[in-house]
Amino acid sequence: MMVQRPTNGVARFWHFLFTELSDPRTNDWPLIGSPVPGLFILGAYLYFVNSWGPRFMENRKPLRLNGLLIVYNFIQVLVSTWLFYEAMEGAWLFKYSWKCQPVDFSNTPEGLREARGVYIYFLAKLSELLDTVFFVLRKKQRQITFLHLYHHTVMPMISWGATKYYPGGHGTFIGVINSFVHIIMYFYYMISAMGPKYQKYVWWKRYITTLQMGQFCLAFLHSSQLVFYDCGYPRWSVFFVLPNAIFFYLLFNDFYKKCYIESPDKGNKECIKQD
Numbered sequence: 001m002m003v004q005r006p007t008n009g010v011a012r013f014w015h016f017l018f019t020e021l022s023d024p025r026t027n028d029w030p031l032i033g034s035p036v037p038g039l040f041i042l043g044a045y046l047y048f049v050n051s052w053g054p055r056f057m058e059n060r061k062p063l064r065l066n067g068l069l070i071v072y073n074f075i076q077v078l079v080s081t082w083l084f085y086e087a088m089e090g091a092w093l094f095k096y097s098w099k100c101q102p103v104d105f106s107n108t109p110e111g112l113r114e115a116r117g118v119y120i121y122f123l124a125k126l127s128e129l130l131d132t133v134f135f136v137l138r139k140k141q142r143q144i145t146f147l148h149l150y151h152h153t154v155m156p157m158i159s160w161g162a163t164k165y166y167p168g169g170h171g172t173f174i175g176v177i178n179s180f181v182h183i184i185m186y187f188y189y190m191i192s193a194m195g196p197k198y199q200k201y202v203w204w205k206r207y208i209t210t211l212q213m214g215q216f217c218l219a220f221l222h223s224s225q226l227v228f229y230d231c232g233y234p235r236w237s238v239f240f241v242l243p244n245a246i247f248f249y250l251l252f253n254d255f256y257k258k259c260y261i262e263s264p265d266k267g268n269k270e271c272i273k274q275d
Contacts, residue, residue, distance in 0.1 A: 029119055
């Protein structure tokens with residue numbers, strides 16, 4: 001059945017931007033068709049962590065969520081491991097070019113597998129908003145920094161856009177290395193949640209931040225190849241990816257210096273969990 005285009009100017013532009021330009025394979029998947037549900041979730045998230053949540057917890061004792069945190073972080077390790085495996089085994093090890101890789105927009109099993117992986121990555125970014133919710137419920141407000149909020153707000157939007165318009169190809173490299181980092185990061189958080197007697201096994205906390213800075217360097221170098229190679233993947237993406245990679249690197253580098261160089265004691269107490 002033919003879908004009639006809206007006649008109203010605003011509605012026509014909305015239809016063009018969020019329907020005609022989108023990948024028809026993913027456009028009807030939950031939370032992808034319109035930006036409104038995702039923006040509502042992010043708006044509710046920011047309102048909770050910056051306003052309602054702290055006021056709700058103000059006269060209450062911090063919740064002890066160790067058991068929940070162990071399960072949550074374990075699930076995140078499993079999801080990140082699956083995403084990393086899917087991306088490497090299904091694309092980057094045997095199929096993709098490390099220089100420039102277009103999106104497979106076909107309905108083949110391979111093309112749909114790539115799109116599904118990008119979509120699951122998007123859902124994983126939404127689930128990671130719980131990191132901050134747990135901070136609020138445990139009254140760890142000092143750990144909710146600009147870096148933390150910026151990262152957790154921007155990543156769902158980026159992965160939503162990738163799922164809707166370019167679910168696969170060159171841009172998925174960022175998700176691959178990010179998933180690898182998250183395997184290690186959430187494994188550390190899981191051990192940390194097990195209690196003081198396990199703290200001797202997490203002496204490598206500061207190196208997680210180093211690994212995170214490394215991923216932004218790799219993302220910058222890999223994405224910059226689009227300036228020199230043309231394979232059909234949108235070159236304009238470098239104008240978004242490269243500045244964000246630099247900005248993220250500077251934020252994490254500033255966090256590293258404040259927590260582990262300028263005030264290592266403060267870092268051990270207040271800079272436990274940043275992503």
